[in-house]
Amino acid sequence: MPDQQQPYEPERAVAGTGMGGQMDLGASEAITLEKAPESPDGTGPQDRPRSLWSDAWHDLRRNPVFIISALVILFLIVISVWPSLIASGSPLKCDLAKAQEGSQAGHPFGFNGQGCDVYTRTVHGARTSVAVGVLATLGVAVLGSVLGGLAGFFGGTGDAILSRITDVFFAIPVVLGGLVLLSVITSNTVWPVIGFIVLLGWPQISRIARGSVITAKQNDYVQAARALGASNSRLLLRHIAPNAVAPVIVVATIALGTYISLEATLSFLGVGLKPPSVSWGIDISAAAPYVRNAPHALLWPSGALAVTVLAFIMLGDAVRDALDPKLR
Amino acid sequence: MRGVGHAKWAACAAAAVLAATACGGGGGGGDAGAVLSSSWGDPQNPLEPANTNEVQGGKVLDMIFRGLKKYDPKTGEAKDMLAEKIETSDSQNFTVTVKDGWTFSNGEKVTAQSFVDAWNYGAGLKNNQRNAYFFAYIDGYDKVHPESGEQSADTLSGLKVTGPLTFTVKLSQKFSTFPDTLGYPAFAPLPRAFFDDHDAWLKKPIGNGPYMVDNYTRGSRMSLRKWEQYPGPDKAQNGGVDLKVYTDNNTAYTDLMAGNLDLVDDVPAAQLKNVKSDLGDRYINTPAGIIQTLAFPFYDNDWSKPGSEKVRKGLSMAIDRKQITDTIFQQTRTPATDWTSPVLGEDGGYKAGLCGEACEYKPDEAKQLIKDGGGLPGGQVKITYNADTGSHKQWVDAVCNSINNALDNDRACVGNPVGTFADFRNQITDRKMSGPFRAGWQMDYPLIQNFLQPLYYTNASSNDGKWSNEKFDDLVDRANAETDTAKAIGLFQQAEEVLRDEMGAIPLWYQNGSAGYSDRLSNVELNPFSVPVYNEIKVG
Numbered sequence: 074m075p076d077q078q079q080p081y082e083p084e085r086a087v088a089g090t091g092m093g094g095q096m097d098l099g100a101s102e103a104i105t106l107e108k109a110p111e112s113p114d115g116t117g118p119q120d121r122p123r124s125l126w127s128d129a130w131h132d133l134r135r136n137p138v139f140i141i142s143a144l145v146i147l148f149l150i151v152i153s154v155w156p157s158l159i160a161s162g163s164p165l166k167c168d169l170a171k172a173q174e175g176s177q178a179g180h181p182f183g184f185n186g187q188g189c190d191v192y193t194r195t196v197h198g199a200r201t202s203v204a205v206g207v208l209a210t211l212g213v214a215v216l217g218s219v220l221g222g223l224a225g226f227f228g229g230t231g232d233a234i235l236s237r238i239t240d241v242f243f244a245i246p247v248v249l250g251g252l253v254l255l256s257v258i259t260s261n262t263v264w265p266v267i268g269f270i271v272l273l274g275w276p277q278i279s280r281i282a283r284g285s286v287i288t289a290k291q292n293d294y295v296q297a298a299r300a301l302g303a304s305n306s307r308l309l310l311r312h313i314a315p316n317a318v319a320p321v322i323v324v325a326t327i328a329l330g331t332y333i334s335l336e337a338t339l340s341f342l343g344v345g346l347k348p349p350s351v352s353w354g355i356d357i358s359a360a361a362p363y364v365r366n367a368p369h370a371l372l373w374p375s376g377a378l379a380v381t382v383l384a385f386i387m388l389g390d391a392v393r394d395a396l397d398p399k400l401r
Numbered sequence: 402m403r404g405v406g407h408a409k410w411a412a413c414a415a416a417a418v419l420a421a422t423a424c425g426g427g428g429g430g431g432d433a434g435a436v437l438s439s440s441w442g443d444p445q446n447p448l449e450p451a452n453t454n455e456v457q458g459g460k461v462l463d464m465i466f467r468g469l470k471k472y473d474p475k476t477g478e479a480k481d482m483l484a485e486k487i488e489t490s491d492s493q494n495f496t497v498t499v500k501d502g503w504t505f506s507n508g509e510k511v512t513a514q515s516f517v518d519a520w521n522y523g524a525g526l527k528n529n530q531r532n533a534y535f536f537a538y539i540d541g542y543d544k545v546h547p548e549s550g551e552q553s554a555d556t557l558s559g560l561k562v563t564g565p566l567t568f569t570v571k572l573s574q575k576f577s578t579f580p581d582t583l584g585y586p587a588f589a590p591l592p593r594a595f596f597d598d599h600d601a602w603l604k605k606p607i608g609n610g611p612y613m614v615d616n617y618t619r620g621s622r623m624s625l626r627k628w629e630q631y632p633g634p635d636k637a638q639n640g641g642v643d644l645k646v647y648t649d650n651n652t653a654y655t656d657l658m659a660g661n662l663d664l665v666d667d668v669p670a671a672q673l674k675n676v677k678s679d680l681g682d683r684y685i686n687t688p689a690g691i692i693q694t695l696a697f698p699f700y701d702n703d704w705s706k707p708g709s710e711k712v713r714k715g716l717s718m719a720i721d722r723k724q725i726t727d728t729i730f731q732q733t734r735t736p737a738t739d740w741t742s743p744v745l746g747e748d749g750g751y752k753a754g755l756c757g758e759a760c761e762y763k764p765d766e767a768k769q770l771i772k773d774g775g776g777l778p779g780g781q782v783k784i785t786y787n788a789d790t791g792s793h794k795q796w797v798d799a800v801c802n803s804i805n806n807a808l809d810n811d812r813a814c815v816g817n818p819v820g821t822f823a824d825f826r827n828q829i830t831d832r833k834m835s836g837p838f839r840a841g842w843q844m845d846y847p848l849i850q851n852f853l854q855p856l857y858y859t860n861a862s863s864n865d866g867k868w869s870n871e872k873f874d875d876l877v878d879r880a881n882a883e884t885d886t887a888k889a890i891g892l893f894q895q896a897e898e899v900l901r902d903e904m905g906a907i908p909l910w911y912q913n914g915s916a917g918y919s920d921r922l923s924n925v926e927l928n929p930f931s932v933p934v935y936n937e938i939k940v941g
Contacts, residue, residue, distance in 0.1 A: 169802060348816060365675055
């Protein structure tokens with residue numbers, strides 16, 4: 074019913090918006106932080122009120138979605154640091170005589186069109202994805218929350234300018250921007266890709282940080298601290314930041330998954346990482362023409378990519394549920 | 402394929418109700434007005450005949466121009482086209498008589514002057530034409546196109562118009578096979594419009610071939626339409642050709658399968674395993690005058706210093722050609738053992754095994770040679786190639802893997818893709834290469850001279866690596882001057898041996914022409930240059 078006043082429901086699809094999507098300002102501001110007045114699952118009386126964080130941790134420990142995704146992510150981190158733990162060969166060792174062959178002893182995933190071992194390449198590809206995901210998210214979170222937080226706290230002209238700048242960045246289509254900017258870069262490391270993601274990703278976090286700082290600074294305890302003569306830096310660091318950071322963490326965790334898929338997209342298009350770097354996007358791109366004869370070479374890296382992205386997005390979902398009980 | 406057969410039958414039945422059309426595939430005369438679509442890539446340069454030395458532009462020139470000679474689509478033999486006769490008594494002075502009755506598509510008559518003007522333009526230094534070199538044997542070239550400084554003459558003194566349809570050519574030395582080179586588009590005649598309003602001509606080239614350019618949008622398509630009044634014997638059998646630009650031959654192949662495209666003249670390597678089941682007899686695979694090589698930037702000291710020939714020879718011996726042509730190309734390529742092509746035939750100068758052990762896969766010796774030669778420059782070679790045609794990514798990766806395996810170093814060789822052919826050519830002509838790069842050669846005319854001179858003669862038009870060797874140049878000059886064909890070929894082969902000893906370029910494999918087409922088309926053939934014979938194709 075179009076005329077009926079709908080109660081506002083923050084979209085659960087934040088994960089799907091990615092960097093390019095417009096993050097609804099309302100949604101971010103709706104993620105306000107309130108201490109749950111009582112234990113959400115009502116288990117037993119509380120001796121003393123738990124903090125937001127211990128409450129969230131209490132929730133997370135009991136959330137199977139969190140446990141599964143955390144285990145997957147832990148596994149990914151381990152193999153991206155020590156890929157040789159489970160794949161001892163070199164991902165660049167290829168024997169054309171075995172091209173497109175299927176699964177066989179010692180090579181469970183078979184071989185790709187160049188005769189490289191798909192299993193080894195898939196395992197080694199995790200490092201790129203995890204590195205890009207984690208480092209880009211860190212960069213985006215730090216840059217975005219510092220700029221957004223300061224803008225939200227001080228307001229005025231700086232805030233207005235920053236808001237317009239974020240508008241400009243939101244208008245840049247991600248893949249197109251990547252094709253233009255990254256195609257002129259010849260360096261074959263993860264850094265240009267990370268830099269590009271940070272460049273285009275910070276405005277999203279910046280808006281969320283700004284919104285939540287604005288909400289937090291109107292709280293009574295902040296006003297009280299200000300009345301007692303607390304400096305701006307003390308207000309920001311001691312009173313506002315701890316209470317404004319949760320939405321940033323939620324969105325950043327979910328965005329991490331989308332950054333991983335963005336890296337794969339850019340590498341698929343040939344502007345992200347380039348061979349001899351090993352990346353799922355590169356392998357998917359190389360296997361695509363052979364899909365009719367050697368589908369396994371396409372499916373394994375694609376599957377790994379899908380599971381990884383899903384794990385991070387599920388983790389972000391679980392963290393959001395824990396930090397913002399109102400959404401449940 | 403039961404389902405497909407049934408659907409086709411149903412469609413035919415429906416059509417029969419509407420009109421008594423031919424149903425039953427193939428046969429029939431086809432619709433002379435119907436237009437076919439074909440895969441293509443943007444040419445590097447505007448379509449001036451003397452400025453086009455790459456395949457995609459050449460494809461169009463082949464459709465919109467006819468020269469004095471035309472190479473037979475089946476045998477490659479040079480036959481008279483606009484030439485009534487070309488006479489010589491000494492292999493140095495030629496008298497050319499142009500056939501009467503030819504015009505350009507704007508109505509202007511093709512005369513002896515049309516040729517002489519075009520050739521003078523092509524040779525002129527100030528016009529900066531890439532194929533100027535083709536006119537180098539005409540007397541007076543050194544004035545029109547001096548090695549340095551400005552040109553001191555606008556016209557070649559060796560060209561004289563002696564009548565409306567006759568002109569004489571005086572060469573600076575004997576060149577017995579000169580008439581056979583005249584089918585190359587650089588020697589095409591040009592109308593006055595080319596000189597009077599050059600910009601307009603570039604936008605919409607006017608020629609004398611069976612097709613006319615209708616319009617061209619760079620990066621998208623070029624539409625060519627049949628020229629109804631075309632006076633030649635090889636009239637177009639269809640209404641025209643739409644050349645569609647693809648930046649990936651896999652996409653073109655998918656479009657062919659989906660019915661969005663009629664002709665693909667570059668079947669992607671990844672589909673070669675399926676092409677017979679996909680297309681049946683609508684797939685053609687014929688020998689062509691194409692050789693793929695790896696060229697080197699000899700303007701870079703790393704590749705021209707003494708000892709580097711050992712590195713190049715080592716790289717050549719580190720490439721397992723047979724494995725790559727078998728696996729990646731499903732035997733549509735043959736490992737190369739000289740620098741020419743089997744389509745020339747033994748009599749024409751092809752000599753199997755001329756390259757000797759330098760073209761054989763010997764990983765241990767390869768490793769040793771590269772070590773002796775001072776190792777790979779910078780510890781790594783990057784093979785630059787264009788990613789949009791020819792499935793180059795697959796074979797460059799395979800070549801690199803082969804080199805890496807031979808040298809026992811995972812990162813000894815990496816591929817360096819360039820998005821489009823035109824870009825790739827620009828980087829080469831701007832001398833931006835720092836390591837080996839792909840250098841395919843599709844012959845211009847079926848002579849051994851064409852496989853050697855334009856590619857390896859000092860400062861020749863397609864000498865992309867700027868390789869230069871006095872001994873080689875001298876042997877080529879002597880071969881050209883030789884009137885006895887067998888002796889000339891012997892000299893060319895000696896020149897080839899010089900090339901081998903210096904490893905001026907690594908021969909990889911001889912390429913077949915391969916093409917697939919939709920069931921709308923019939924009478925599709927590839928000429929020895931692996932270009933579809935568009936004017937013979939019937940649609941419908």
